[in-house]
Amino acid sequence: MTTAEAAAVRKTALNAVHRQMGAKMVEFNGWDMPVEYPSSGGIIAEHNAVRTGVGIFDVSHMGDIRLTGPQALDAVQHISMNDAARLAIGQAQYSAMLYPQGTFVDDVIVHRLGEDDYLLVINAGTREKDFDWVRNNTRQFDCRVESLSDDFTQIAVQGPKAASLVQKLTDVDLSAVKFYWFTHGSLCGLKNILLARTGYTAEDGFELYVPSDAATSARIWNEILQAGKEFGAVACGLGSRNTLRLEGRLPLYGHEISDTINVWEAGLDRFCKMEKPQFIGRTALEEARAKGLLRTLIGLEMMERGIARDGYKVQDEGGREIGYVTSGSYAPFLKKNIALAYVPPQFAALGSHIKVEIRNQGVNAVVVPTPFYKRQKKN
Amino acid sequence: MPYPSDFKYTKEHEWIKAEGKYATIGITTYAQDSLGDIVFVDLPKVGAELTVGKVFGSVESVKAVSDLYAPASGTVKEVNTALTTAPEKINQDAHAAWMVKLELKDPGELNALLSAADYEKFVSEEGGH
Structure with missing residues (x-):
């Protein structure tokens, strides 16, 4: 790869399709990606489509x-x-x-x-x-x-009606594929496609790994949208992907997890198997656990007007700085202003009152249980 | 023309409509479209003094926070509190969704602002790249 190529903004195989659809494009981690589709009604409409119906995302940048x-x-x-x-x-x-x-x-x-x-x-x-x-x-x-990063166009079909939609396009019996399982099967006439029941929206859904040539990618994308019409399917961008994952407390690299945050702080204990005799990081995690937590990830809900945003300072009731917001937004389905933040454990008890500094003012917030949103599980 | 010709405009995408020594202020259709779904507005209180070019409030969409800049100096006489509970009104009709009503300090300040035609040209260039 030449320097010029490395510096250029990267595009997925569906880039032209997004532009044709009139998506608003943004640069995300070096990729030119759709943030929202006015034709879908924008972020709030896209978000709620995934909570109540089905939404379709290009996540080929993964x-x-x-x-x-x-x-x-x-x-x-x-x-x-x-x-x-x-x-x-x-x-x-x-x-x-x-x-x-x-x-x-x-x-x-x-x-x-x-x-x-x-x-x-x-x-x-x-x-x-x-x-x-x-x-x-x-x-x-x-x-x-x-x-294999360049081999796949990855399309996420997410929402309570995702399985019904994908079922129309494949011969595989999807009811036999449980959440966090996958299979290989037909998709829109293609054979041996990886169909994984995974996602990043806190809903049921599938992530489909199709060949990354532009013509095939566009055909599959359009056929999914077409087949999804009866379920009210809409194209969704990174904007709603972010608010959906936030309501579900799913971590985002560079926000809730990073090279300076450890597993215990991030609250990902149940995915970390210390009974494994060895893995990179294990020794340090043993030591960190013995020392105790210096900070922990909490969910908070604003009690007063104001939206906590990434990087805003968190204060105790007396206005002393105690931590920072990792992700914060208006939550379109819950219709509340929510955030995730790192604070010392003594401020993490549910119901604790803290403040978020918004434009130089401490705005009251309360520590609430996470995930903020949990789907009714059928699978 | 989507931009009313009896309004004046700023490069920060506010509009101002003057009637004698009073004026109403809002954000433009272009601004609301760039922001996307607006979910929060922070407006000054009645009696607040605005200074031309200075921040007087903010507007937030799901994805972004944007400061509001005063197109002219003056005293806030009225605030459109309906926007506090229904900020989506700005998306629905930005040029009708006025935010504050000012008593202008110097109506002459408006001469420095963009006309509808100039503003339209400005946003077509800004949005065109």
């Missing part, structure tokens, strides 16, 4: 790393905090890759494709860093590491 070979499992176990040995073929798990100090390289979804065959789905902004990290930290294992 990266993909495949590990194959006799020691692929050992390699995955070494670089990730969840226990990949528990995965059956066809099953996926939320996990994270950690630095030796127990902080985050990135969060990942680990898919077990076959006997010695794993697919890690990673974030857009950390693609190159993640790939180098995986390659450099798995050299001692007999396994092959390859980047």
Whole structure:
């Protein structure tokens, strides 16, 4: 890759389709991506379509790393905090890759494709860093590491009606695919497509991995939208993706998790299997646990007028600075102003009153349970 | 023409409509479209003094926070409190959704602002790249 290419804003195979649809485009982590579609009604309408019907997202900027070979499992176990040995073929798990100090390289979804065959789905902004990290930290294992990031157009179909929509386009019986499982099957006439029941919206849904050539990508995208008409499907951008994941308290790299935040602080304990004898970051996490938490991630709801935004300071009732907001927004489905923030544990009790500094004023907020939104689970 | 010719405009996308020594202020259609769904407005209180070019409030969409700049100096005589509970009115009709009514300090200040035609040209260039 030349320097000029590396510096250029990257486009997914669906870029022209988004522009044709009149999407508002923004640069996100070096990618030219749709933030919202006026034709869908904008962020609030897109958000609520996913909560009550179905929405369709281009998430091709996500990266993909495949590990194959006799020691692929050992390699995955070494670089990730969840226990990949528990995965059956066809099953996926939320996990994270950690630095030796127990902080985050990135969060990942680990898919077990076959006997010695794993697919890690990673974030857009950390693609190159993640790939180098995986390659450099798995050299001692007999396994092959390859980047498949440019091979897939990844389309997320999300919402309570997502399964009904995707079912129209595939021969596979999707009722047999549980949440965080996947299968390979037909999609719009294509064969052997990875259909994963995963997502980043706190709803049921699928992420579909289709070939990344522009013509196929556009055809599949349009066929999904067309087939979704009866369910009120709309195209959704990164704006609603962010508010949806925030209501569901799903972490975003660079916000709730980063190279300076550890697993305990982020509250991701249940995805970190300390009973595994070894993985990168484990020793530091043992020490951190013994020392106790210095800060913890809380959910808060504004009690007065004002929206907490990323980076705003959090204060105690007396106005002393105690932490900061990692993500904050108006929550379109809950119709409240909510935020996630890091504060010392003594301020984390549910019902605690704190303040968020908004334009030099402390605005009252209360610590509330998270996730802010939880779907009614049927699968 | 989407931009009323009896309004004057700022490069920060406010409009002002003067009637004698009084004027109403809002944000333009272009501004509301750029912001997307507006969910919050923070407006000054009656009696507040506005200074031309200075921040007098803010407007927030789901995705962005935007300061409001005073197109002219003056004293706030009235505030459109309906926008506080229904900020989406700005998306629906930005040029009708006035925010504050001012008693102008110097109506001559408006001469420095953009005409509807100039503003339209300005936003077509700003939006065109």
